[in-house]
Amino acid sequence: MERTPDRIRALYVGADPHAAAETAAALEREDASFDVDPATADDARSAVGATSYDCVVAAYDLGPTTGVELLRTVRSSRPDLPFVLYPSAGSEAVASDAIGAGVDDYVVRSESEGGHATLAERLRSVVGCGISEDDEARRLRTFRKAVEASGHSIYCTRTDGTITYVNPTFESVSGYAAEEAIGRTPRILKSGEHDEEFYADLWETILSGEVWRSELTNSTKDGERYVVDQTIAPVEGDDGEIERFVAVNAEITDRKRRERQLWGLYESMTGWLEADSRGEICSLVDRQLSELPGFETHAVYRYEESTDRLIHTLESGDRKPDSSAQRAGSGGRSIARDVFETKRARRCERIDDVDSDAECDVRSGLFVPVDSHGVLFVGSSDPDAFDATDEAVLSVFTAALAEVIDRIDYERELQERNDRLENFASVVSHDLRNPLSVADGYLELARETGSQAHLDEVERAHDRMARIVDDLLWLAREGRTIGELRPTSLPEVVERAWEHTNAPNATLRVDCTADIAADPDRLQQLFENLFRNAREHAGEDVSVRVGHLGDGPDFYVEDDGPGIPAAERDRVFETSYTTAEDGTGYGLSIVETVVEAHGWELRLTESDAGGARFEIRNVARAETT
Template identity: 25%
Template sequence: MSDLTPLEYVRECVLVTNSKLHVTFANPSAKVFFRLGDKPHSLKWPDIISPLLASDSPPLYDPKTFLNGLSEAHGSLDLFIDGSTKNVMYSVIEWNKGYLILIDDRTMVLKASDAYNRLITAIEGVDESIILTDVEGVIQYVNPAFEHTTGYSKDEAIGKKPSILKSGAHNNAFYEKMWNTLMSGQVWTGVIKNRRKDGTLYYDLASISPITNEHGEIANFISIKQDITERRNIEGKLKVSEKKNLAILKTVGEGVIVIDDNSRIKFVNHELMSIFGYSEPELIGKQVQKLMPEKYLTAHNDGMKRYMAGGAAKVLGTRVEVEGLRRDGSTFPIELRIEETRPENGSDRLFTAAIRDISQRKAMEAKLLKQSKELQELDSFKNKMLSIISHDLRSPLVSNIGLLNLMLDKLDDELSEKQRTMLSAINNSIKHQLKLVENLVDISMIHRGVMGVNLAPVSVGEILQESRSMLLQMAKDKGVEIIENYADDIFINVDKERMIQVLNNLVSNAIKFTKTGGKVTLYAKVSGDSAVLTVADTGIGIDPERIEKLFDMSEKTFTFGTDGERGTGLGLSICRELIQLNKGEISMESEEDKGSKVTLVFKVLE
């Protein structure tokens, strides 16, 4: 069997060069990715990779300079192919007086994540409160404006229902009518009197819309709310006296119009004239119908006759959305509320309407609904991608690891030393990629709020011992000593499996960044009512100013270990999320060339 035969069947792009960088082997994946055709052996590696690199990229075209004395190096960078950017993971390994080069394209996963973040940023910036619930009414998302208006944090709201805002001002019939409207696929609009977290009452002008999935079924509801408490207070003060009312109405921020029982206009304020484009003389004494599109005329005339004859009013005392007619003939959406007043002098009955131009709000609602649908489509796409990652990508990676282990174990007598070295390097590279896939799946579960934890009393000594056992061989292989210093009678309430995952990450990092002959110490103690767990090492340490970036998923903090070990750059950020889910705290101290210490704090169980 040829030294290179196993490389023909791996998914990654694999190229082999001689010492003069002539390509001596390219597997099918590399031929397709780099557009090499059927004769890659006539090409040199610098000629293939140089045109695809950015000016600030590492010198991947010159493996000898790039390795700088190391036997292998790994990382990620952007390549420019056919006018588009491809984000890839790479490995460069000295092999057989030449070089073994592995390239893995991960562009699609990053694109899905970037697009998702852009949509979230747009929604986070609006002034209105935004609430997204599932079909059962359970809150899945709230924006910062919701937190500011209600006093509830995002963590306090998600997983609850909007009923946490109920003030008791509305009866069950009010909410049943709202729910029936939404479940029929219609938009519900109205004013709700709610209660903030601190107990104060406020008024929301709400527009709630159902969102359907690809099958036409209602999957979510999106609510856009505006705090109109101040405006309601102004409206209440307008009832003090008719004289005072008129003075206030002339300067109020909404359009106000007063008509008599024959639909003649008796009063307009400056805001109404500005909204419709008329002067006061053009409106006073005229019929209010001149402000209505033709499609509303019959309904208005019939409604006035019916009400004046003793019939029921359909719009009095409620807010309705209709269209207005400007002086230039254009129509636009308005919101109005009509109230009847009976002057003390016994003159004609009057009707007062507060009118608001809601063109901008409607445009914003349309934009938000569009963004919400795009977000839902993107979320669906993201879930499909994660399904691919968690199954379609993870499964072959696990299979490849198993096959490579089998080849290393069963074909030991048939493999040359060069083949064993090459297969071991590939096996380590695939294990690294599998860890990256598992981290991405964890991140997605955390962000979607579906990362579950099963809290139960656990012995600190037990989880530290299990983590040490799992990583003891790794430490021995590198010549690093693991020291234990803890009692067995300290108990905390955590998810055992997730805590072992966190400790494995912390201990493996400590080993990775500690030189041969160094030490990693695991110790635990009780301080007051807290259990304090610490993972400390005598390694190379890190600049204290970079520590916070290690916990930030948006920061690129990829660093090699002391023996060239590589990581995903996501481990500590996932650790922080898992610790917070387990109701604990995590912190880190470090000094360059002296070592690092990571501390976990939990409430101790008595």
């Protein structure tokens, strides 16, 4: 018979002496029949051998060791001594490890009032059982606890397949209550997915005494299919004959569904080969991710070098800076920014919000870097929705995406280089021919008449050819590349550019004050060409004004000249196009190139005075440190 002694002498092992003493005293206050000695892990090893304790209670975290390691040490010298693990927080992994090591009970600590009452009650039960039970009985009791607490579906059958036991997880996964399953066979779970040869191989394996393992598609009581990773092991009796089978089933439905989805996504990458722009590849990725039900929301954050920001392009075509889970970032950075800079994927198991534009209440997410191009995000309304499989496959996905973007960028750069060479050939064959013909004509007249005025015209033609060559070389060498973006004073660059314009009779009004992120040399070239364009088309006494568009850093340059007719505004940025007698036709092409290199936007309209007005938008204000 089981009995409980009048007095129970226990050893409580904690991380430090003070904490151990507090818990020991609390247990004695909870139950007057307890005599509890406090100890640390180092003291406990010698105390167990020197004192006849009825049981040992240990915290899980013991500083240099753990309660499970202490349990193994105690078992080596006192295999019959009851041992209870008393962790500060519940953990399925810790519980499984402890049960595997032979713990007698597992009680999660509660800091609420009377929180030690449960521990005291379980200690009396464990000590009582320890007095009367032999080792075999205690092992059976521990095994049953492990099976009942397991997160896997477990059932036992006779050799003919009749079910004799199911654990609670089997009931919750299959939908069959224990009394409905016991006495029947696992055929109640058949989904029709596997043929008879599959089951014949299963039975042949386990009846021969070998362990069988495979993925299996089952059906719940309600007819819903689910996938398990099943292991069936034969259990032999004392005579060596098989008495029963134990089946352990790890439910992997979500994982298998996600694997199929993601590998399907990977196979769809062949369509990327036809993409010839970043916009097209982003649209393909967006559509493919939208077709996967496992990803309730997703986003592609593209790195914009001109502003040093991650930009989320919305379906509407609008653009917005990354704001993903700002609170969860590192050092104030967003999660996406952190992933982009470290180039390491990050799973966020429980977060409140990732993006205010998300179509679901995002509770978990997976951020994966796309090399130096940006970050891919997928999210779910379920906590802990993504695992290592998702991360691995999406990492392959983004690596391929980065390769495609690199190829697109290279092809675009190659095309631009070819275009510049074509422009060069055009200038050599045509644009330089006109001023050269003019120079030849006036030179012939000068020879015939001896007039100095004709030589002045020759000089003007040579000056124009020199400017054309300078502009052409600049476009050929620089193209759409820019240097490092630095905090740049807009009014200072404007003043420097005006000094190089050589317009002594013109006037400049500067109404801008912002510091912006720009390549100052390229920005100065932009202003020099706009100022030169104003002088060439509006005359030497032109008035030019530079100011801000609204309250932001965006700016405009306008003059009081005759303006540019609406019908010609689309053509003025073409290379070689000019309406001025001595214009090169490259100034506004250079302006457009500088704007595009910075990632800005350029718009040509009319000023209040009727002249030309160039508006530059999407300019980033310089960041202050």
